[in-house]
Amino acid sequence: MTATVGIPPAVTEETAAFWEAAAEGRLLVERCAGCGAESFPPYGMCRACRSRAVEHVEITGRGHVYSFTVNYQRWMPGLEVPYALVLVEWADHPGVRVFGRLRGCPPEDAAVGMTVEVGFEPGPGGYAVPSFVAVADVGDGIGGTGDGGE
Amino acid sequence: MGGELFERRAVISGVGQSAIGRQVDRSGFQLTLDAILAAVADAGLTLDDVDGLAMFPGGGKANVPGYANGDLYEIQDALRITTSWRQGIVEGMCLPFYGPAMAVATGQARHVVIWRTVKEGSAARNAGGRPAYGSTNPTAAGPLAWLLPVGALSPVCQIAPYATRYMHEYGVTREQLAWIPVTQRAHAALNPDAVYRSPLTVEDYLASRMISTPICLYDCDVPADGATAIVVSAAETAADLRAPVAIEAMAGVVDGRPSWEQWEDMGRVGYATAAAMWARTDLRPADVDVAEIYDGFAIEAVWWLEAMGFCGPGEAGSFVEGGKRIGLGGELPMNTWGGQLSGGRLHAAFGHTAEAVRQLRGECGERQVAGARVAAVTSVGGYEAGAALLTRMP
Structure with missing residues (x-):
C-alpha cells in the first residue's frame, strides 16, 4: 500500500509504545496494573483509579463503529478522497475508543455499528496509522444494530 | 443562589466591528484597532477609560494562519493606555465576556476591552483553499496526534x-x-x-x-476577515455608559x-x-x-x-x-x-x-x-x- 497523506504524529514518552506497536500492526492501549481498567489515549495514568502504574495491553478482537464520516475534501496536496474515518469501540475493552481509517469496503458503506478488525496502514512520515478493516460477514449479532460496543 | 452573582456586577457596555468580508485588504492589526475604537465609542467611553485588555485566543494560538489577533502589548502600545488587568485566553469558559466580567466584578479593572480578529478568509485564499488544520506544523502534537495522522485533517x-x-x-x-x-x-x-x-x-x-x-x-x-471588540464594564459605572446590557x-x-x-x-x-x-x-x-x-x-x-x-x-x-x-x-x-x-x-x-x-x-x-x-x-x-x-x- 502507498502511504496515506496526512501529518505525522509528534511521538512522546506517553505515545512511543503505541506508535512502535503500530509499526508492527499491533494496537496497544494502556491498562492499569492496579484496577485493570483500560484507557486511550495513553497518559501514563489510569483514568479509572488515577494510578500511575500502567502497562500496555494489545487489542486483537473485533470492534464496532460508534460513529464515522466519509471525507470528500482534499485538505492537502495528494490526499486521495473519498475515505471513511471510523471511531471504533470494543465491547470487551470499555474506556477505549480509537479513530482510524476504514478499508475493505467502499467508503460509502461505512455504518454505525458495523464490525471491524484491527488494522494499520502506512501513513505520513513513515508511521503506520490505524486503518480498520470491514468484516463482510457479521455473525456476532451485534453489528448493524447501531449500538455495538457501548 | 445565595448572594449576588459576580456576573451581575458586570455589564456589556460596548460592541464594535471592523469591516467584515470574505477578504478585507487590511492587516489584522488595523482591523483590531478599528473594532476597539468602535466598541469604546459605542460604550460612550474614551480610550483613557479603558484599563483592561484581553483577547481570544491568546498565547501561541493568537496568530496561527488566519488568526490575526496580533500581540496584546503592541495593541496596548498603539492605544497608549495603562492597564491593570490583561488576559490572553486559550482555554476558559469560551465566552468573550466571561474573564473580563470576573475582572470588573472583582475590582481589578473598570472597563475591559476584549477582541477577536480573524483573517481566515484571506488565509484560505492564500493557501489555495482552506488549509488542513495544523498543516503549518511538521508534526501533530498533543490531541492532534490522534486526528491528523489518520486523515481527520x-x-x-x-x-x-x-x-x-x-x-x-x-x-x-x-x-x-x-x-x-x-x-x-x-x-x-x-x-x-x-x-x-x-x-x-x-x-x-x-x-x-x-x-x-x-x-x-x-x-x-x-471563513472571513474581520475583528470584533467588546467592552465589559463594572456595573457601578452604568451611569457613565451609553447603553449597557446586563x-x-x-x-x-x-x-x-x-x-x-x-x-x-x-x-x-x-x-x-x-x-x-x-x-x-x-x-x-x-x-x-x-x-x-x-x-x-x-x-x-x-x-x-x-x-x-x-x-x-x-x-x-x-x-x-x-x-x-x-x-x-x-x-x-x-x-x-x-x-x-x-x-x-x-x-x-x-x-x-x-x-x-x-x-x-x-x-x-x-x-x-x-x-x-x-x-x-x-x-x-x-x-x-x-x-x-x-x-x-x-
Whole structure:
C-alpha cells in the first residue's frame, strides 16, 4: 500500500509504545496494573483509579463503529478522497475508543455499528496509522444494530 | 443562589466591528484597532477609560494562519493606555465576556476591552483553499496526534461523527437540518455586514457538495476577515455608559472527556453548561426572545437548541423544519445576523455577542426582534462550551 497523506504524529514518552506497536500492526492501549481498567489515549495514568502504574495491553478482537464520516475534501496536496474515518469501540475493552481509517469496503458503506478488525496502514512520515478493516460477514449479532460496543 | 452573582456586577457596555468580508485588504492589526475604537465609542467611553485588555485566543494560538489577533502589548502600545488587568485566553469558559466580567466584578479593572480578529478568509485564499488544520506544523502534537495522522485533517472531520451519531440516534434528516442555514441566510439578507446575503434554498443545500458526511458546504461557517471588540464594564459605572446590557447568568462547564474524538455521548453536547447557566437565573427557556447560538457548524446549533432546553433531545430537526420557529417573527428567532454560517466566522461567539447586545438595545433595523428583552448567547460546543443570558437594562 502507498502511504496515506496526512501529518505525522509528534511521538512522546506517553505515545512511543503505541506508535512502535503500530509499526508492527499491533494496537496497544494502556491498562492499569492496579484496577485493570483500560484507557486511550495513553497518559501514563489510569483514568479509572488515577494510578500511575500502567502497562500496555494489545487489542486483537473485533470492534464496532460508534460513529464515522466519509471525507470528500482534499485538505492537502495528494490526499486521495473519498475515505471513511471510523471511531471504533470494543465491547470487551470499555474506556477505549480509537479513530482510524476504514478499508475493505467502499467508503460509502461505512455504518454505525458495523464490525471491524484491527488494522494499520502506512501513513505520513513513515508511521503506520490505524486503518480498520470491514468484516463482510457479521455473525456476532451485534453489528448493524447501531449500538455495538457501548 | 445565595448572594449576588459576580456576573451581575458586570455589564456589556460596548460592541464594535471592523469591516467584515470574505477578504478585507487590511492587516489584522488595523482591523483590531478599528473594532476597539468602535466598541469604546459605542460604550460612550474614551480610550483613557479603558484599563483592561484581553483577547481570544491568546498565547501561541493568537496568530496561527488566519488568526490575526496580533500581540496584546503592541495593541496596548498603539492605544497608549495603562492597564491593570490583561488576559490572553486559550482555554476558559469560551465566552468573550466571561474573564473580563470576573475582572470588573472583582475590582481589578473598570472597563475591559476584549477582541477577536480573524483573517481566515484571506488565509484560505492564500493557501489555495482552506488549509488542513495544523498543516503549518511538521508534526501533530498533543490531541492532534490522534486526528491528523489518520486523515481527520479539519475540524469538519472531527465534528462530522457527532452529526452522524446524532442523526443515527434520533432519525433527524438533512432535509430538516437544512432549515438552519436556509433560515439564517434569510436573516443575513437583512444584515448589511453579513458575508453572504443572497437567498439560499433547501434545494441548494441538498445539492451542495459534501465536505465530510453528513456535513456539506452550507453546514460550515464561512471563513472571513474581520475583528470584533467588546467592552465589559463594572456595573457601578452604568451611569457613565451609553447603553449597557446586563449579564443575567453565565457558565462554562467541561464535564465529559475534553477531546473531540473521545467525547462519550456524541448525540448530546452542552447540557452541563446549559444546566449550570439555568441554575443561576429564575428565567426559563420560554423567556428568551432571541437566541444567538454558536454555529461553527449547523450541528452545533442543534446541540445548543436541545441543551438549552429550547426543544427536547432529538427534537431540533422538527423544531427548525420549515424555519418558522427560528425565523424572525417566530417563537425563537435564531442567529438574526446570519450567524457564522452566513454572517462570517467571527469565532468564539464574538459575532453572536455583538448581535445580542444590538438586539437588546433595539439597534438591528430590519432584522430587529420587536421588544427583545432576553437574549441567549452560546459559544462553541463540544467539550468546551459557554452559555449566557443577556438582558436589557431597566
